[in-house]
Amino acid sequence: MLENLIKAQQLVDSQVVLPAKKIARLRDAMKHASLDAYIVLSADPHSSEYLPQHWKGFTWLSGFTGSAGLLVVTSDFAGLWTDSRYWVQAAAELACSSIHLMKMIAEQEFHYINWLVTHMASGTKVGVDGSTLNLSAARVLQAALQASGIHLYSDIDLLNLIWEKRPALPKLPVYEHNRFYAPVGRMQKLYQIRSAMRNKHAQWHFISTLDDIAWIFNLRGSDVSYSPVFVAHALISLQCAVLYIPDGKIDALLRSKLVQDNVHIASYEEAPAELAAIKPGSRLLIDPRRVTYGLMKVVQPGVKLVEVVNPSIFAKSCKTEIEIDRVRETMEQDGAALSECFAWLEQTLGREHITELTIDKKLTEARARRRDFVFLSFPTIAAFNANSALPHYRATLQSNTPIKGDGLLLIDSGGQYLGGTTDVTRIIPVGRTSAEQRRDFTLVLKGMIALSRLKFPRGIYSPMLDAIARAPIWDACIDFGHSTGHGVGYFLSVHEGPQVISRYASAESSMAMEKNMITSNEPGIYRPGKWGIRIENLLLSQPVDTTEFGEFLCFETLTLCPIDIRCIEQSLLREDEINWLNAYHALVRQRVGQHLSGDAKAWLEARTEAI
Numbered sequence: 001m002l003e004n005l006i007k008a009q010q011l012v013d014s015q016v017v018l019p020a021k022k023i024a025r026l027r028d029a030m031k032h033a034s035l036d037a038y039i040v041l042s043a044d045p046h047s048s049e050y051l052p053q054h055w056k057g058f059t060w061l062s063g064f065t066g067s068a069g070l071l072v073v074t075s076d077f078a079g080l081w082t083d084s085r086y087w088v089q090a091a092a093e094l095a096c097s098s099i100h101l102m103k104m105i106a107e108q109e110f111h112y113i114n115w116l117v118t119h120m121a122s123g124t125k126v127g128v129d130g131s132t133l134n135l136s137a138a139r140v141l142q143a144a145l146q147a148s149g150i151h152l153y154s155d156i157d158l159l160n161l162i163w164e165k166r167p168a169l170p171k172l173p174v175y176e177h178n179r180f181y182a183p184v185g186r187m188q189k190l191y192q193i194r195s196a197m198r199n200k201h202a203q204w205h206f207i208s209t210l211d212d213i214a215w216i217f218n219l220r221g222s223d224v225s226y227s228p229v230f231v232a233h234a235l236i237s238l239q240c241a242v243l244y245i246p247d248g249k250i251d252a253l254l255r256s257k258l259v260q261d262n263v264h265i266a267s268y269e270e271a272p273a274e275l276a277a278i279k280p281g282s283r284l285l286i287d288p289r290r291v292t293y294g295l296m297k298v299v300q301p302g303v304k305l306v307e308v309v310n311p312s313i314f315a316k317s318c319k320t321e322i323e324i325d326r327v328r329e330t331m332e333q334d335g336a337a338l339s340e341c342f343a344w345l346e347q348t349l350g351r352e353h354i355t356e357l358t359i360d361k362k363l364t365e366a367r368a369r370r371r372d373f374v375f376l377s378f379p380t381i382a383a384f385n386a387n388s389a390l391p392h393y394r395a396t397l398q399s400n401t402p403i404k405g406d407g408l409l410l411i412d413s414g415g416q417y418l419g420g421t422t423d424v425t426r427i428i429p430v431g432r433t434s435a436e437q438r439r440d441f442t443l444v445l446k447g448m449i450a451l452s453r454l455k456f457p458r459g460i461y462s463p464m465l466d467a468i469a470r471a472p473i474w475d476a477c478i479d480f481g482h483s484t485g486h487g488v489g490y491f492l493s494v495h496e497g498p499q500v501i502s503r504y505a506s507a508e509s510s511m512a513m514e515k516n517m518i519t520s521n522e523p524g525i526y527r528p529g530k531w532g533i534r535i536e537n538l539l540l541s542q543p544v545d546t547t548e549f550g551e552f553l554c555f556e557t558l559t560l561c562p563i564d565i566r567c568i569e570q571s572l573l574r575e576d577e578i579n580w581l582n583a584y585h586a587l588v589r590q591r592v593g594q595h596l597s598g599d600a601k602a603w604l605e606a607r608t609e610a611i
Helices: 002-032 057-062 084-093 111-119 135-147 158-162 186-199 210-217 252-260 268-276 311-317 321-348 356-368 385-389 435-452 462-474 575-593 598-607
Strands: 037-041 070-074 078-082 100-103 125-128 151-153 204-207 233-237 241-245 263-267 283-286 304-307 373-376 381-384 407-413 415-417 424-430 455-457 485-487 496-501 518-521 524-527 531-534 537-547 550-557
Touching (some): 002 158, 057 158, 078 084, 078 111, 100 111, 135 151, 210 233, 210 241, 252 263, 321 356, 321 415, 321 424, 321 575, 356 407, 381 385, 385 531, 435 462, 435 518, 435 537, 435 550, 462 485, 496 518
Parallel strands (some): 037 125, 078 100
Antiparallel strands (some): 037 070, 070 078, 373 415, 407 424, 518 537, 537 550
16 A cells, blocks of 8 residues: 555656656756747647657647647746646646646637737747747737737747657658558549649649648558558649658658659658749749748748648548448448447446446457457547546546446547548446436437438538537537537548538638538537536538529438437437437448347347337
8 A cells, every 4th residue: 555655656746846847948948049938839840630759749848648739938937728628637737737727718729829928028039849830820929929029939949959868750651542442543633633733823732731641642651649641741743742751661662653653752851941942933832721830931932822721631521432432331340349349338337347448448459350440540538427528538547437336438439440530429328327417418419410410501611500519409508618520531530621510610611511521420518527428420411402592411420339328318309309310220220230249239239229
């Protein structure tokens, strides 16, 4: 017992001392660089959601493990800005440090800039690593600071000076996405990109986002957790293309295939010099939200920047018919894995010691047995009772809660398969559920069904669909603080654009809903300290009718996993909603059941009975 207490205290001590020492070292580096403030971003040069280890300096410095945030450090203040998804997590992880949690809401994306302008005097100097700051955000930051007489310096990476044993760039090999799964060839995709370039009269197009690069060139990698991409930049001209990749990641056979398609390989470090070599008078197409200020600074003043959303974002968001067929097959495999895990869970609860981490492990093992599985698409969220009220909770050795007694277990998980990317959330009742829990569950289900059944005009801006899923929840004077839906890639990023179903997003033409997009549908209700409920399926937008009012789309539900009817307060459901649920469960039983046997198949049949 004493030994365990000593170890626990040592863990607390390490959490207290290490961030403080690192902040102190950063302040020393700031002093030597004559900087009054320094901004540390949770970002890399590629606008990635999940970062390669080399760029996880924000986490290394602060101790905060959430995937979104930034840190501002001055001589006497350190503040970490993050949004509502991470407030509880950040408060816990920063509790023993001197770093202040600065709560940011969706409408205040640049709240930290207001803080700098308010607290920094005219003539002071603010530093940031420009290689990780996107061009659009840099312009906002620079304009605000300049208006207050504050100077911005973006050419210094102070973390590189203080981060001992900083991880190197990833060295894992790049491989080709098999033609069976990638039916559109590399040359066809490059032709699409060049057509978009010609439409904008651009001779060059520079891309840094890793999922766009992987899609265009039909290549995949393992450089980033949960996403099959690789670190690279790309420069495409009307005649050829260059991939800037860390040395040693492309073997001779793949290199020769790329050269045959007039795609050349250069060292990762060569990208800035070749951007700088583009001649004045040329037109360079870039996406200002997806290239960094540091890289764009090297472009010669005479080069005209054509600023639009990357054409590949639109192209890859609309899946081909063959890709959709692969996704449907993948959903059957994923549904079978979920059924096996959930069947095991119900049989084992109360007989063995099961925790949130146990479920994470068992579900990963179930997916790993399925055909074409590669790895998870994001960290599994297995959250029991109060933990489920944290939308982005992840169990750790310190927070790992046993699954026992009464309550609700939220499981949000997904997989990367060669034929698609999955993302699904289900609620499992444990022991007895309360009337209030069943009411919340049913309201969320009503919202999910409402969006699933929707017909809508093709081209409608995706944020406008958000109210459909929220309406049944709003009717009870309840709301939730995250988006209702996001785009999903094809063996690529689980969070993909351009579409997002969100009341917090500005409706823009770039977010138009088109056919063959895959979008999540995940409304929720969260009661802090009690429970959280989220039900999530992936939807495919499909043509439904063309009338004198235009072309209309509807959603096909792709995800195949039972929705636990034991959590439903049936009196709150209309007949048409019950009919939708019964039809969905019949489809799940038919398509997933063919991949199961024994206990898992028996569980599936029991959980898909009509109500």
